[in-house]
Amino acid sequence: MASIFTRIVKGEIPCYQIAEDERYFAFLDINPLAKGHTLVIPKREIDYIFDIDDDTLAGMIVFAKKVAHAIEASVSCKRIGVAVLGLEVPHAHIHLVPLQTEADISF
Numbered sequence: 838m839a840s841i842f843t844r845i846v847k848g849e850i851p852c853y854q855i856a857e858d859e860r861y862f863a864f865l866d867i868n869p870l871a872k873g874h875t876l877v878i879p880k881r882e883i884d885y886i887f888d889i890d891d892d893t894l895a896g897m898i899v900f901a902k903k904v905a906h907a908i909e910a911s912v913s914c915k916r917i918g919v920a921v922l923g924l925e926v927p928h929a930h931i932h933l934v935p936l937q938t939e940a941d942i943s944f
């Protein structure tokens with residue numbers, strides 16, 4: 838069965854899309870840790886991020902960097918926190934979380 842995130846990419850589940858290209862997709866987290874909390878995923882479904890081939894993984898980081906700069910331009914923050922958790926949704930993703938202070942986040 839397709840992951841929730843694959844269904845989001847296909848438009849079967851609504852999301853607030855931030856960006857996409859041929860290989861990657863970025864959208865707001867439904868349960869944000871901060872305003873602008875964004876998830877970056879590869880369109881091709883794979884569960885564990887470190888099972889992704891090197892080229893796709895490198896491209897994903899470059900895509901995430903562009904998305905992070907776009908978030909910085911639209912949300913006031915000190916920097917964008919980056920996290921790979923992957924405990925809930927079995928489709929590799931990177932969390933981009935705008936941070937104001939060190940106290941913003943406790944995982």
Ligand code: 5GP
Nearest residue numbers: 841852864865866867868922923924925926
């Ligand atoms: P993780 O797998 O990294 O532990 O967490 C998955 C993240 O995906 C969570 O932050 C959760 O809020 C987010 N998430 C889960 N389901 C949906 C969904 O249907 N839509 C969106 N936009 N985010 C989701």
